Amino acid sequence: MNHSCAPTAIVDVTKMEVRAIAPIPKGSAITFFYPSTEWDMAQPFKCLCGAKQCLGFIQGAKHVPRQVLRKYYLNQHIKQFLYDSAETHKDDVPAKER
Numbered sequence: 001m002n003h004s005c006a007p008t009a010i011v012d013v014t015k016m017e018v019r020a021i022a023p024i025p026k027g028s029a030i031t032f033f034y035p036s037t038e039w040d041m042a043q044p045f046k047c048l049c050g051a052k053q054c055l056g057f058i059q060g061a062k063h064v065p066r067q068v069l070r071k072y073y074l075n076q077h078i079k080q081f082l083y084d085s086a087e088t089h090k091d092d093v094p095a096k097e098r
């Protein structure tokens with residue numbers, strides 16, 4: 001499955017499920033947001049998804065501003081990384097997530 005900044009599906013690694021979150025036209029690729037499962041990618045890449053909100057360079061959730069991440073579904077281990085790094089990003093993490 002390829003990455004998109006405007007994904008058509010989410011990957012839930014806890015439940016081992018892929019769920020559609022947008023209509024997927026017949027014949028088009030199912031995409032998901034890589035930083036929803038990847039914290040710090042070993043092989044970052046330039047995104048060519050063409051979405052209006054495209055992040056440009058995909059390196060994992062660690063490198064994405066918190067206010068952008070909040071718009072996406074994130075897996076629990078990514079939320080945990082966000083929590084663990086909250087000490088250095090206090091202002092970016094909502095109080096309830098600390």
Ligand SMILES: [Zn+2]
Pocket residue numbers: 004005006047048049050051053054055056
């Ligand atoms: Zn993109």
